[in-house]
Amino acid sequence: xxxxxxxxxxxxxxxxxxxxxxxxxxxxxxxxxxxxxxxxxxxxxxxxxxxxxxxxxxxxxxxxxxxxxxxxxxxxxxxxxxxxxxxxxxxxxxxxxxxxxxxxxxxxxxxxxxxxxxxxxxxxxxxxxxxxxxxxxxxxxxxxxxxxxxxxxxxxxxxxxxxxxxxxxxxxxxxxxxxxxxxxxxxxxxxxxxxxxxxxxxxxxxxxxxxxxxxxxxxxxxxxxxxxxxxxxxxxxxxxxxxxxxxxxxxxxxxxxxxxxxxxxxxxxxxxxxxxxxxxxxxxxxxxxxxxxxxxxxxxxxxxxxxxxxxxxxxxxxxxxxxxxxxxxxxxxxxxxx
Numbered sequence: 001x002x003x004x005x006x007x008x009x010x011x012x013x014x015x016x017x018x019x020x021x022x023x024x025x026x027x028x029x030x031x032x033x034x035x036x037x038x039x040x041x042x043x044x045x046x047x048x049x050x051x052x053x054x055x056x057x058x059x060x061x062x063x064x065x066x067x068x069x070x071x072x073x074x075x076x077x078x079x080x081x082x083x084x085x086x087x088x089x090x091x092x093x094x095x096x097x098x099x100x101x102x103x104x105x106x107x108x109x110x111x112x113x114x115x116x117x118x119x120x121x122x123x124x125x126x127x128x129x130x131x132x133x134x135x136x137x138x139x140x141x142x143x144x145x146x147x148x149x150x151x152x153x154x155x156x157x158x159x160x161x162x163x164x165x166x167x168x169x170x171x172x173x174x175x176x177x178x179x180x181x182x183x184x185x186x187x188x189x190x191x192x193x194x195x196x197x198x199x200x201x202x203x204x205x206x207x208x209x210x211x212x213x214x215x216x217x218x219x220x221x222x223x224x225x226x227x228x229x230x231x232x233x234x235x236x237x238x239x240x241x242x243x244x245x246x247x248x249x250x251x252x253x254x255x256x257x258x259x260x261x262x263x264x265x266x267x268x269x270x271x272x273x274x275x276x277x278x279x280x281x282x283x284x285x286x287x288x289x290x291x292x293x294x295x296x297x298x299x300x301x302x303x304x305x306x307x308x309x310x311x312x313x314x315x316x317x318x319x320x321x322x323x324x325x326x327x328x329x330x331x332x333x334x335x336x337x338x
Contacts, residue, residue, distance in 0.1 A: 031061030036092035042101030047128040054190035099129030106137040128186030149182035150223040167223035226255040235277040267314040
């Protein structure tokens with residue numbers, strides 16, 4: 001026979017577990033809050049599926065919708081059949097616009113008109129990653145502050161001068177319109193919507209169930225990583241040059257990136273080519289070479305001194321370039337070495 005307290009504990013565990021089960025997707029239920037997620041050819045999987053999971057776990061009703069309700073193919077080739085077409089979808093309290101290969105969707109007049117209509121009647125319109133460009137194309141971000149995928153920030157600003165684009169947050173809340181940065185940032189934006197709708201404790205509970213380290217006021221910001229200091233290096237490589245990126249990672253202070261490919265250059269020719277390209281980059285100063293393969297430069301960026309090295313090698317027509325970058329507050333390396 002169970003001790004009364006153990007029996008009560010068992011019932012509580014069952015009840016808590018059942019809440020997770022009841023959070024599953026039920027298109028035909030009538031939840032208090034409903035979410036319509038836009039799908040289109042080229043959509044990024046994590047951009048719609050991660051917020052879907054958040055909203056579902058929060059007990060929201062979630063469905064997917066596309067212009068005509070036909071099957072779509074994601075950016076990674078997954079086929080998905082939406083629940084509804086624009087004309088047949090039920091009312092939604094939240095509209096979520098994911099990113100991916102968004103050019104066709106952003107230019108589509110039917111999608112633009114649909115978003116404008118939904119913005120008038122929904123409580124929230126949320127974009128994930130480059131989904132912000134779809135909102136921008138619909139005029140919904142004019143006069144607002146917004147963010148997007150880290151490598152698309154400049155394009156969003158240049159193409160939409162009426163928007164104030166920021167690069168130091170996971171998401172931006174303008175009230176009805178919420179934009180988030182790249183990929184996993186959609187989880188943060190979705191949790192923020194849950195927080196606004198049901199309170200911070202409910203959102204934290206969902207995050208804990210998802211085993212997600214949610215930081216409502218901060219968190220990882222991709223655009224703040226040290227590769228933001230890397231030069232554009234906009235040069236014309238020999239025809240048919242193709243590089244494979246073998247790795248590319250770091251943090252806010254240091255970065256490493258290795259690339260390999262066939263250039264047709266000897267090692268000395270490749271070094272000369274890289275030096276010539278770097279000479280065209282504003283602000284970079286050449287540092288002394290420590291060996292025949294290593295090239296080094298430095299640049300001041302605000303209060304940071306950035307040092308970049310290129311380790312160049314060529315073997316059997318395969319060129320390998322290892323880029324290493326370090327940003328530290330302080331004085332010029334050249335001045336120290338002198």
